[in-house]
Amino acid sequence: MGILEKIKDIEEEMARTQKNKATEYHLGLLKAKLARYRAELLEPTSKSGGGGSGFDVQKSGDARVALIGFPSVGKSTLLGKVTHTASEAAAYEFTTLTAIPGVIEYSGARIQMLDLPGIVEGASQGRGRGRQVVAVAKTADLIIIMLDATKSQEQRRLLEIELDAVGIRLNKQKPDVVVKRRTTGGVTVNTTVKLTRTDEKTIRTILAGYKMHNCDIMIREDISTDEFIDVLIGTRKYTPCLYVYNKIDSISLEQVDKLAREPHSVVISCEMGLNLDYLIERIWEDLRLVKVYTKKRGQHPDLSDPICLRKGSTIEDVCHGIHRSLVEKYRYGLVWGKSSKFAPHAQKVGLTHQVQDEDVVSIFTK
Numbered sequence: 367m368g369i370l371e372k373i374k375d376i377e378e379e380m381a382r383t384q385k386n387k388a389t390e391y392h393l394g395l396l397k398a399k400l401a402r403y404r405a406e407l408l409e410p411t412s413k414s415g416g417g418g419s420g421f422d423v424q425k426s427g428d429a430r431v432a433l434i435g436f437p438s439v440g441k442s443t444l445l446g447k448v449t450h451t452a453s454e455a456a457a458y459e460f461t462t463l464t465a466i467p468g469v470i471e472y473s474g475a476r477i478q479m480l481d482l483p484g485i486v487e488g489a490s491q492g493r494g495r496g497r498q499v500v501a502v503a504k505t506a507d508l509i510i511i512m513l514d515a516t517k518s519q520e521q522r523r524l525l526e527i528e529l530d531a532v533g534i535r536l537n538k539q540k541p542d543v544v545v546k547r548r549t550t551g552g553v554t555v556n557t558t559v560k561l562t563r564t565d566e567k568t569i570r571t572i573l574a575g576y577k578m579h580n581c582d583i584m585i586r587e588d589i590s591t592d593e594f595i596d597v598l599i600g601t602r603k604y605t606p607c608l609y610v611y612n613k614i615d616s617i618s619l620e621q622v623d624k625l626a627r628e629p630h631s632v633v634i635s636c637e638m639g640l641n642l643d644y645l646i647e648r649i650w651e652d653l654r655l656v657k658v659y660t661k662k663r664g665q666h667p668d669l670s671d672p673i674c675l676r677k678g679s680t681i682e683d684v685c686h687g688i689h690r691s692l693v694e695k696y697r698y699g700l701v702w703g704k705s706s707k708f709a710p711h712a713q714k715v716g717l718t719h720q721v722q723d724e725d726v727v728s729i730f731t732k
């Protein structure tokens with residue numbers, strides 16, 4: 367039996383099985399199996415799944431944003447509006463057939479935006495170029511799910527399902543669970559919180575399904591069964607996502623207002639140039655980047671060429687951003703800005719000091 371058939375079998379069995387206390391463990395096991403087969407399906411070497419390795423676009427700039435959506439929602443039009451790259455846009459579906467990179471310049475930072483072909487339902491199973499598109503989505507630091515505001519909300523759910531199927535978890539943190547494999551000793555499960563969405567027996571059943579007979583599990587949040595399986599599989603990608611509703615020029619103000627109030631959502635009109643600056647600000651925020659300006663002794667800071675880092679980065683990361691060997695020669699640093707205890711004056715800092723957005727940093731070497 368091929369993988370696709372096995373998946374179908376399990377899905378059918380799950381659909382047949384009534385959900386109640388008595389079947390919970392069995393369903394957990396089926397879910398674990400299903401997740402394993404799906405993962406196999408995504409292997410580029412897998413024969414049954416049809417391959418599809420993604421478009422070969424070099425990463426560039428400080429972060430990558432991928433545009434995911436159904437055909438003709440306006441992805442290419444957006445790329446043309448916010449970057450210097452033109453990507454053909456037209457009124458027919460599947461105008462774009464490959465990945466087209468552009469660059470958004472935002473106060474000295476460079477964000478790569480990838481225009482992609484439209485995907486259809488079933489993309490993650492290999493329909494159309496869906497496989498390649500979702501493979502690219504996996505490499506993104508931020509996913510934009512682009513939607514046509516004139517169409518039903520159903521499109522959003524369908525796209526979420528496709529991304530979920532390839533292991534992308536949108537706007538979620540990695541669950542706080544630690545799994546330690548051992549060679550003997552059986553399974554121990556420790557929890558620091560009460561579990562209301564799964565239970566220890568289900569967890570043990572799933573572990574047995576994965577042939578993990580010796581391990582320590584430490585659970586520090588109220589996870590669901592699915593989230594526990596995610597942790598075991600380990601290759602999940604936790605990516606921030608913005609829902610961008612385009613074509614608001616064609617709907618009523620009341621409708622615009624309603625969409626704009628949804629979490630993680632931005633409403634725009636590419637054609638009328640509405641709200642595009644705000645969209646870029648939100649992209650920047652959701653990427654959770656900080657930019658740090660460097661300054662040489664006795665000179666003004668270089669405001670044209672900041673170093674961009676993840677939020678929570680330290681002076682050590684700043685050093686790496688300047689030169690590989692700088693850390694070895696590091697004596698001390700000076701920071702001006704929000705992270706300085708003595709703002710507006712400088713604070714003398716060590717390598718572990720966390721920087722904040724728009725800090726100015728000077729590094730002094732031995």
Ligand SMILES: Nc1nc2c(ncn2[C@@H]2O[C@H](COP(=O)(O)OP(=O)(O)OP(=O)(O)O)[C@@H](O)[C@H]2O)c(=O)[nH]1
Pocket residue numbers: 435436437438439440441442443444454455456457458459460461462463482483484485612613614615616634635636637638
């Ligand atoms: N009314 C309206 N139409 C728009 C807007 N933005 C784009 N369009 C139109 O929507 C159609 C599709 O635009 P594209 O940019 O080609 O859409 P796409 O998502 O790249 O489409 P594919 O590459 O085929 O997947 C074109 O006719 C655009 O002119 C908008 O803000 N309002």
Ligand SMILES: [K+]
Pocket residue numbers: 437438439455456457458459460461462
């Ligand atoms: K189009």
Ligand SMILES: [Mg+2]
Pocket residue numbers: 441442443454455461462481482483484
């Ligand atoms: Mg396009």
